[in-house]
Amino acid sequence: MAEQGVAQVWRRIRTIYNVLGNKCNTCGKHYFPPRPVCPKCRRKGQLEDYQFKGLGKIYSFAIVRQAPEDFQRQIPYIIAQVELDEGTRLTAQIVNVNPEDVNIGMRVRACFRKIKAFGSSGVIVYGYKFEPTMKVTGHDE
Amino acid sequence: MSRVAIIGVGMCKFGELWELNLRDITLEAGMYAIFDSGVRGKDLDGVVIGNMSAGRFTGQEHLGAQAADIGGLGDMPAYSVEAACASGGAAVRQAYMAIKSGEHDVMLVLGNEKMSDVNQSEAMNTISVASDWEYEGMFGATFPALYAMMARRHMKEFGTTEEHLALPTVKNHANAVHNPWAQFQRAVPKEVVMNSGLLADPLRVLHSAPVTDGAAGLVMCREDLAKKYSDTPVYIEASEQRSDTLALHDRKSITRMDAVINSTKSALKEANLELDDIDVFELHDSFSIGEIILTEDVGIAEKGEGGKAIEEGITEIGGKFPVNTSGGLKARGHPVGATGVAQIVELALQLRGDAEKRQVDGAEKGLAVNIGGTGATSIVHIVGR
Numbered sequence: 001m002a003e004q005g006v007a008q009v010w011r012r013i014r015t016i017y018n019v020l021g022n023k024c025n026t027c028g029k030h031y032f033p034p035r036p037v038c039p040k041c042r043r044k045g046q047l048e049d050y051q052f053k054g055l056g057k058i059y060s061f062a063i064v065r066q067a068p069e070d071f072q073r074q075i076p077y078i079i080a081q082v083e084l085d086e087g088t089r090l091t092a093q094i095v096n097v098n099p100e101d102v103n104i105g106m107r108v109r110a111c112f113r114k115i116k117a118f119g120s121s122g123v124i125v126y127g128y129k130f131e132p133t134m135k136v137t138g139h140d141e
Numbered sequence: 142m143s144r145v146a147i148i149g150v151g152m153c154k155f156g157e158l159w160e161l162n163l164r165d166i167t168l169e170a171g172m173y174a175i176f177d178s179g180v181r182g183k184d185l186d187g188v189v190i191g192n193m194s195a196g197r198f199t200g201q202e203h204l205g206a207q208a209a210d211i212g213g214l215g216d217m218p219a220y221s222v223e224a225a226c227a228s229g230g231a232a233v234r235q236a237y238m239a240i241k242s243g244e245h246d247v248m249l250v251l252g253n254e255k256m257s258d259v260n261q262s263e264a265m266n267t268i269s270v271a272s273d274w275e276y277e278g279m280f281g282a283t284f285p286a287l288y289a290m291m292a293r294r295h296m297k298e299f300g301t302t303e304e305h306l307a308l309p310t311v312k313n314h315a316n317a318v319h320n321p322w323a324q325f326q327r328a329v330p331k332e333v334v335m336n337s338g339l340l341a342d343p344l345r346v347l348h349s350a351p352v353t354d355g356a357a358g359l360v361m362c363r364e365d366l367a368k369k370y371s372d373t374p375v376y377i378e379a380s381e382q383r384s385d386t387l388a389l390h391d392r393k394s395i396t397r398m399d400a401v402i403n404s405t406k407s408a409l410k411e412a413n414l415e416l417d418d419i420d421v422f423e424l425h426d427s428f429s430i431g432e433i434i435l436t437e438d439v440g441i442a443e444k445g446e447g448g449k450a451i452e453e454g455i456t457e458i459g460g461k462f463p464v465n466t467s468g469g470l471k472a473r474g475h476p477v478g479a480t481g482v483a484q485i486v487e488l489a490l491q492l493r494g495d496a497e498k499r500q501v502d503g504a505e506k507g508l509a510v511n512i513g514g515t516g517a518t519s520i521v522h523i524v525g526r
Contacts, residue, residue: 012275033276060297060395062289063342064281068266071281079286079341081390089390091277099342104297115280125279 004118009125016127019110021088023050030086054110055139056084056130063099070116078102082130096131107133145240146367146374147524149178149360150486155324155474158354163199163255164211166356170479171212171251174358179370180247182212185360187245188219191232191252192478197267199255208251218245225271226427228252229357229481230382230511230520236361237380237522246363252482253356264352268477271514273388285349285428287389287515289341292430295396296343298445301433303343305448307334309432310347310471312457317468319498322483324353324474348429353474357482359489373493378506379411379523389515396445398516401438405510408521412506416440419523420504421491422462423484425512426469435510436464458499466491466499481511485522492526 012033014020021032025046029038032052038045061080064071071077078094080102094102095113108130115125133139151173153166167190175182188209196202205219224231229252239245256264269278272287295301311331317323329347337347360370367374383400386392392399409416416439424439426432433447441462442450450456456464467473467487470480488507490496496504511520 008275059390060290060294062286062293062344063339064283064286065339065341066265066285067281067283068269069262071283072262074281077281079280079282079290081290081395091280091282091388091390093281104293127280 004122006123009123017112019052019054019128021050021052022047030088032084032088032090052084052086052088054128055133056082056108058094058102058104058106058108059083059089060104061094061102070118080130082108093129094131095129107139109133109139144364144376144378145237146362146364146376147359147485147489148362148367148371148374149174149176149180150358150489151177152322152357152483152486153355154322155353155355155476157257157352159257161354163195163201163253164207166255166354167208167251167253168211170253170356170358171208171249174360175249178360180360182214184247185214185217185249187217187239187248188214189232189236189239189248189250190219190221191223191228191230191481192221193223193225193228193254194267194270194477195255197259198264199258204253224518224520225513226425226477227481227511227513227518227520228478229483230509230522231481233359233482233485233522234380234382234520237377240361240363246366248361250359250361250482251356252479254476254478255354256352256476257354261352276388277390283341285344286341288428288430289344290389291395291434291515292343295430295433298396301445301448303335304331305433305452306343306348306429307331308448308451309426309429309469310334312451313426313465313469313471316458316466316499317472320468320473323468323472324351325468325472344428344430350427350470350475353476355474355476355479355483357479357486359482359485375489375492375524375526377522378414378525379408379521381408381411382518382520385517387514387517396434398434398438398512398519400516400519401435401510401512404519404521405439405508408508408523412523412525414506414523419462419506419508421466421488421501421507422464423467423469423487423507423509424464425480425510426465426471427475427512429471431512432464432469439508439510458501463501466496466501481509481520484509484511485524488524492524
C-alpha cells in the first residue's frame with residue numbers, strides 16, 4: 001500500500017523521533033508537524049525549526065477497541081490529542097497508564113516508542129507516544 | 142441569473158451488495174435518475190461522478206470514463222471528483238457550477254462507493270486516509286477515534302450524555318423504516334444502541350455509519366430546460382463549500398465545525414432565506430456525535446444543546462426541523478462517495494412530495510450538509526421547489 005512506503009517514514013524521522021516542529025518568528029505561533037507556510041502570516045511568515053519540550057496535557061482522548069491490522073496487537077489502546085505547553089496540539093498514543101485512569105487535563109510527557117510495523121516484514125515505525133509525568137523524572141505530577 | 146434544476150433522482154438499494162460490482166450499482170442509480178427525469182441519453186452533455194477511494198476499495202480508478210462507458214453514453218465529457226466523504230456533494234456542486242457557467246446544459250451526476258469488496262480492517266484503513274494520514278492515522282487514530290475525541294470533549298464542555306449519543310441513531314433508524322432504499326429498514330431501541338460494542342470509547346458500533354455499497358444519481362439542467370422534461374423540477378438555490386484544517390488537532394475547537402458554520406451561513410444568505418424557512422435537513426451523521434454537532438452548527442440548536450434538541454424531538458419528522466428523514470448515513474447507509482448525492486435525492490423527493498410514509502408535509506425548502514473527513518470539507522446545498 002502507498003502509505004507503507006519506506007521513504008515516507010524515513011524522510012520524517014527527524015520530525016517524529018524528536019517532536020521537532022517549527023515556529024513563526026512573525027506571529028510567534030508554534031507548529032507541529034512543521035508547516036511549510038505559516039497560515040496566519042503566509043508570505044510575511046518567518047519559520048524556523050523548533051524543538052518542542054515534549055510536555056503537555058491531554059485535551060481529549062479515546063480508547064480504541066477496533067483497529068486496523070497494524071494496531072490490532074495493541075488493543076485496547078489510548079489515543080489522545082495532547083496540548084503541548086507551547087499551545088500546539090498533536091495526536092498520539094498515551095502509554096504507561098490504565099485506560100480507566102486517563103482523564104482530560106492529565107499532565108503528560110513525550111516518550112520514544114515503537115509505533116507500528118508495516119506487516120510482518122516491513123519497516124518498523126518509531127516515534128512519539130506520551131506518558132503521565134512523574135515526580136521521579138523531575139516533572140510535576 | 143438562471144438557477145440550476147434537478148429533474149431526475151435515483152439510487153440503488155444501499156447495503157452489502159455481494160453479488161453486484163461497482164459498475165452494476167452505478168448503472169442502476171444512473172439509469173433510475175435518467176428514467177425519472179424524462180431526458181434521453183442524447184440530451185445529456187456531461188457526467189460528473191463523486192467517489193472517495195474506488196482505487197483502494199475495488200482497484201478501479203478513472204470512474205468518469207467508466208460511468209459514461211457503462212451507460213452507453215459515448216463521446217461526452219466525464220469528470221470524477223474527490224473530497225473524501227464529501228465527494229458526492231462535490232459532484233453535485235461541480236455540475237451546478239458547470240451548468241451555471243453555461244458550459245453544460247444537462248448533466249448526469251453520480252456518487253458511488255463499493256466498500257464491501259475489502260475486509261473490515263482494510264475498509265477502516267481506507268476511511269482513515271480522509272484524515273491527516275501521516276499525523277493521525279499513522280499514530281493509531283482510527284476514524285472512530287477522532288470522532289470519539291470530539292464526543293468526549295463535547296461531553297466535558299457541555300454535559301452531553303451517553304443517552305444523547307444514542308438518540309440520532311434511534312431517530313434515524315425509525316425514519317429508515319420508511320425508506321425502501323435504506324440499508325437498515327428497522328428500528329433500534331435506545332437500550333440496544335447504548336449497549337452495543339465499543340469502537341472507540343465513548344463511541345459504539347451503533348453510533349457509527351456502516352460499511353455500505355451504493356450509488357446515487359441526479360439529472361441536473363438549466364432552469365429554462367427543466368419544464369421541457371419534468372413536471373416536478375426542484376431547484377438548487379444555494380451551493381457553498383468551505384475548508385478547514387485537514388487534521389482535527391489543528392482546529393481551534395473540536396466541538397464545532399467552522400467549515401459547516403460558514404458554509405451554512407453563506408448558503409442561507411445566497412438563497413436569501415432564514416433557517417426557519419428550511420423544512421427538511423440532511424445532516425452528515427457518519428457518527429452520532431456528528432449529527433449532534435451539526436444540529437448546533439447549522440443553527441437548529443444553540444452550541445452545546447444539540448443532544449437536548451434531538452431529545453426534545455425537534456428534529457423528528459413532525460418536529461420543527463426534521464433531520465435525516467432518509468435515515469441518514471447511519472441507517473440509509475454510507476457508501477462514502479454516494480452519500481452527498483443521496484442526500485440531495487432525499488431532499489428532492491421530499492420537495493416533490495414523493496417521500497411517502499416519511500414525507501414532511503408541505504416541504505418547500507431543504508438543506509443538506511455533506512462533510513469530508515472530520516470537517517476539513519463542508520459542502521452545503523439548499524434545494525427549493
